[in-house]
Amino acid sequence: MRQVSIRHVILDRDGVLNREAPESGYVRAPAEFHWLPGALEGLAVMRRAGLRLSVATNQSGVGRGLMSLEQLAAVHARMQAEAAAHGGALDAVLVCPHAPEDACACRKPAPGLIEAAIARSGIAAAESIVVGDDQRDLEAARRAGVAAALVRTGKGRQTEERLSGSAVSTYDDLLQLARAIAGQR
Ligand SMILES: [Mg+2]
């Protein structure tokens, strides 16, 4: 991927860790959170390699009034508990709850959420990588000065087609990416 070794992985949530909700809806309850194949194992592989794991996710369903922060917290409590139970505990979960019209600084492709993950980690941007399935994840990474990789889950294949010819590292899923990063350490 690069010469510098990666110590911190900043993960998008929907389409990277879990299946996106159908009909571009939102995951509003723990029972609606469905891990993608290989995601839990991928987290565990990275954790065992000593990597810090952050999640940075746009959840505009909150700002749009379609779910509450309490509902979102319940979803994330399940996500964190299951990740930890499988050996892939998450160090931080950062959320942008705003609607697009709020014009906040954290909703990807704005860089705020990625910058916050970096600041909280105490690990340099140069030793971090953003993992996403959507062009806006890659754009947020670029604006934050952080490397990025694409996974072909969620919107990933669509994004890959749209980016055809660009040099972004692309992996079939989180497990394949995790093994590539862990193997460099
Ligand atoms: Mg996504």
Ligand SMILES: [Zn+2]
């Ligand atoms: Zn925001």
